[in-house]
Amino acid sequence: MTHGIVFDIRKFSLHDGPGIRTTVFLKGCGLRCVWCHNPESQSPRPELILYPERCIGCEACLEACPEGAIQRAEDGRLITSAERCTRCGECLDVCYAEARAFAGETMTVEQVMAEVQRDAAFYEESGGGVTFSGGEPLAQPDFLLELLQACRARGLHTTLDTCGYAAEATLNRVRPFVDLFLFDLKVMDDDRHRAATGVSNAPIQRNLRLLAAHGHRVIVRVPIIPGYTDDEANIRQIGAFASKIGLTQVDILPYHRLANDKYTRLNRPNPLPDLTPPTETRLAEIKHTLESYSLQVRVGG
């Protein structure tokens, strides 16, 4: 049975495609965007998440950890060493306060589809369906392909929320089973893209061209990150590119700070702890700029 790593299944989602949807979040991503709002999605493996506010101080986890990765600091807090932790899960088994958890669990295609199928009546009524997001769903191509095929066999509308960073052959395998692509375009200059995400944007732009050339339904999504993606030159390049390859719809997604807490829970430094969201004025200007390329633009998607 094909299986993969899923880190969340969100029901009744209204922002990941048309109608009421179930969004399945697959773990693993080839990019390391400094503004990532799902840092728990990046690693392909399950990761330890900490909820110190639930901790009752019983120290069962200290005794259970075979690596000695958990220690009590002088100020009384429990510290878990990211270097020593092997993600064995022993500490989770003994923590009855549920102060420790894993982001990501192994699921089979059948298990995911059983979850998805529960809300089939809502999809039908609302014109909704199933969205695969991440992380980057294309990073688990066999699992994703079987999930998409299972949705197609059940007549469920499919949306793929992707950063577009994948081999062309991978995209070609899955695209016949995708009804709508939500495709991220972040930074058009390659050097700036590498600095902000760790990878070149060449395969991303190639894949977007490919989808457009084959007539797929695509909504471009632009995260508006002050100092990284929001400058006029970048917005104009995105508008010109999308328009030139025949796309018509763009969603602009303003940066938010909801992920700050996630970095703490993952025991990881936040690369941009002080970044503030874009102003309403700047968002309106960006919308106006993109509309000047004959694109339909929504704020927030």
Ligand code: SF4
């Ligand atoms: S087992 Fe859970 S509740 Fe007990 S000390 Fe460890 S984290 Fe806290």
Ligand code: SF4
């Ligand atoms: S998951 Fe990490 S912290 Fe928990 S017991 Fe295993 S090695 Fe120790």
